[in-house]
Amino acid sequence: MRVEPFIQPTFDKYLSDENDEYLFKFHKRYSNPDSFNANVNIGIRKICADMGMKKEDYYCYDTFRHTWATIAQNDCDANLYEVAFGMNHSHGLNITGGYVKIDFTPAWELNAKVIDFIFFSSKKSKQGRARDFETPADKMFRISISFLYREKGVHHND
Numbered sequence: 001m002r003v004e005p006f007i008q009p010t011f012d013k014y015l016s017d018e019n020d021e022y023l024f025k026f027h028k029r030y031s032n033p034d035s036f037n038a039n040v041n042i043g044i045r046k047i048c049a050d051m052g053m054k055k056e057d058y059y060c061y062d063t064f065r066h067t068w069a070t071i072a073q074n075d076c077d078a079n080l081y082e083v084a085f086g087m088n089h090s091h092g093l094n095i096t097g098g099y100v101k102i103d104f105t106p107a108w109e110l111n112a113k114v115i116d117f118i119f120f121s122s123k124k125s126k127q128g129r130a131r132d133f134e135t136p137a138d139k140m141f142r143i144s145i146s147f148l149y150r151e152k153g154v155h156h157n158d
Helices: 010-016 032-050 061-074 080-084 103-120 143-148
Strands: none
Touching: 010 061, 032 061, 061 080, 080 103
């Protein structure tokens, strides 16, 4: 995946040296992906607390994936296939990927659009405009941490 200039300083901060078999140096600090994800969520909770959010409204790493996907489709005109491709979901691509050198340009362009929409646009998101008849207007979709724990056996292919 191409690294957008906006994120390059963060990318460089965690980049391993060229002799390391891993791209990032997280493996030196965390023993496994679950440990890494737990620590990312701790950091996100600290940011939420510093922002004065109520505990029940705190975000987690998956909140950002859902937000990226929603903005990509609803505000950047991506279709579901492009969203899945941009999120590295392998459904339908796992066999073909072995034969074809995939052009990542659509995912790069979509990621640039999402970054531009979030950080450099004053446009209002379409998120929340379409809602269930029973759902109050001020209620936004959110996955709770307790839901993530219940669904712990289900993993993304990313």
